[in-house]
Amino acid sequence: MGIRGIGIMNFVYKCSDCGKEYSSDKMIYLCPECRKNQEPGFFQKGVLKTFLDKDYLKSLKKDQEANPRDFLPYPVPKTAAYPVGNTPLTAPYRLREKTAFSGLYLKNDGVNPSGSLKDRASLLVAAQALHFSETMVALASTGNAGSAMACAGAAYGLNIVLFVPESAPMAKLMQSVLYGAAVIPVQGTYDQAFSLSIEFTKQKGGINRNTAYNPLTIEGKKTVSIEIFNQLGGKTPDYMYVPTGDGVILAGVYKGFFDLREAGFTERIPKIVCVQAEKSNAVAQAFNSGIMKALERSETRADSISVASPANGRMAVEYIHDSGGWVTEVADEEILQAQLELNSRAGVLSEPAAAAAYAGFLKDRGKLRDDETAVVLLTGTGFKDMDSVKDSIIIPESIPPEIDALEGLSGRIIGSEV
Numbered sequence: 001m002g003i004r005g006i007g008i009m010n011f012v013y014k015c016s017d018c019g020k021e022y023s024s025d026k027m028i029y030l031c032p033e034c035r036k037n038q039e040p041g042f043f044q045k046g047v048l049k050t051f052l053d054k055d056y057l058k059s060l061k062k063d064q065e066a067n068p069r070d071f072l073p074y075p076v077p078k079t080a081a082y083p084v085g086n087t088p089l090t091a092p093y094r095l096r097e098k099t100a101f102s103g104l105y106l107k108n109d110g111v112n113p114s115g116s117l118k119d120r121a122s123l124l125v126a127a128q129a130l131h132f133s134e135t136m137v138a139l140a141s142t143g144n145a146g147s148a149m150a151c152a153g154a155a156y157g158l159n160i161v162l163f164v165p166e167s168a169p170m171a172k173l174m175q176s177v178l179y180g181a182a183v184i185p186v187q188g189t190y191d192q193a194f195s196l197s198i199e200f201t202k203q204k205g206g207i208n209r210n211t212a213y214n215p216l217t218i219e220g221k222k223t224v225s226i227e228i229f230n231q232l233g234g235k236t237p238d239y240m241y242v243p244t245g246d247g248v249i250l251a252g253v254y255k256g257f258f259d260l261r262e263a264g265f266t267e268r269i270p271k272i273v274c275v276q277a278e279k280s281n282a283v284a285q286a287f288n289s290g291i292m293k294a295l296e297r298s299e300t301r302a303d304s305i306s307v308a309s310p311a312n313g314r315m316a317v318e319y320i321h322d323s324g325g326w327v328t329e330v331a332d333e334e335i336l337q338a339q340l341e342l343n344s345r346a347g348v349l350s351e352p353a354a355a356a357a358y359a360g361f362l363k364d365r366g367k368l369r370d371d372e373t374a375v376v377l378l379t380g381t382g383f384k385d386m387d388s389v390k391d392s393i394i395i396p397e398s399i400p401p402e403i404d405a406l407e408g409l410s411g412r413i414i415g416s417e418v
Helices: 054-062 093-099 118-131 144-156 170-178 190-204 216-221 223-231 248-263 282-289 313-323 332-346 352-367
Strands: 011-015 021-023 048-052 104-108 136-140 159-165 182-186 239-243 271-277 326-330 374-378
Touching (some): 048 054, 048 216, 093 352, 104 223, 118 144, 118 248, 136 190, 144 159, 170 182, 216 223, 216 248, 223 248, 239 248, 239 352, 248 313, 271 282, 271 352, 282 313, 326 332, 326 352, 332 352, 352 374
Parallel strands (some): 136 159, 159 182, 239 271, 271 326
Antiparallel strands (some): 011 048
16 A cells, blocks of 8 residues: 555445456456446446545544545645645525524535536546556546546646537537647537547547546545535534536545545435436436436536436435435526525525535425534536526616716615615
8 A cells, every 4th residue: 555645545446236346456447247238228337436445544544634635546746736625615694594504504616726526536537647657538528527627637738638519518618628628529419429538548548537437537526525524623414415417426425425434534424415407307216216217318407417317327326325315306497596596695606507406405494404514515616607697687787977877776786685
């Protein structure tokens, strides 16, 4: 085992379906045995879990505070070059007053370098690429994952090849282009872009970062839970509200608390609440029915959680059950209203996918005891998707530069209720 924070610790991969273990000495993506049994129209099989050396984890307890970087399987070089994490956990007193819930917290991961929680996964994939002396990383994305990997590539000098469906949001593609990624629009769906990126890696080499396909995309995201634990003074919240599309962020949240428990920092994992849009609810349907079947189509304004066939759906369902959590579905109207409330009552600008988590909390408020704590995970900044609120706001007309022109506007300026 390597020296903590410098070397490589012992860890293995284990298939989330058949349980077969694989060495981490070489690059591996999905369990080859389970891939043979993949059924069309059902959730992806063979996603790998990452298990760190138990003795190593227990050795971390000698420290008073859990260091998120100590829980990563690869060391992160030059951390100041790409300062991911340490995002604020806010205590939004106006939202607490409105909801009569004093234990509400917002974890704002929209302030990461590229504006989303997916920087956490990209940081670890970059470390993985550097460990294997690879200079190229390929992936398919419609937005946040691509811009996050492009941002990491710019920071560490990696070549990023990003395959996107031609319908992908322009604002997020512009971000990736500005970071220097080779952006390749594909005439077809995300699934077709995904398949092309896999074939590209097979033929051209490099690392593939596709969500859940590369197990480290789950592992990297767990640092958000370790930060929350520290920010709560070494306490585990009662509930984690997680916006869910492909299930990778949810699995990462669970894994962070799982590793904290393995290390002896906590005795429990919070109840994880999976929040999905009503018309993009594949994980919710699977949780309720036990049938891991993909949707025919997904349709929601929250594009980052618009997923018909969740790449990590099976593991997400397992972890919701294991944590004692549940699923909550919200309508697009509830998501957009929650987004506006976060803006105007907490000063947090979040994209619709992130605001879905708060919409879920609002819907569930009656289930929660007043003495409990709930952390709402806000996964991305609203600057990535300003179109989502353009129909909800009115920009006032200009006035002459004269004080008398303010007559009649005082209600809008002073004492107006937001």
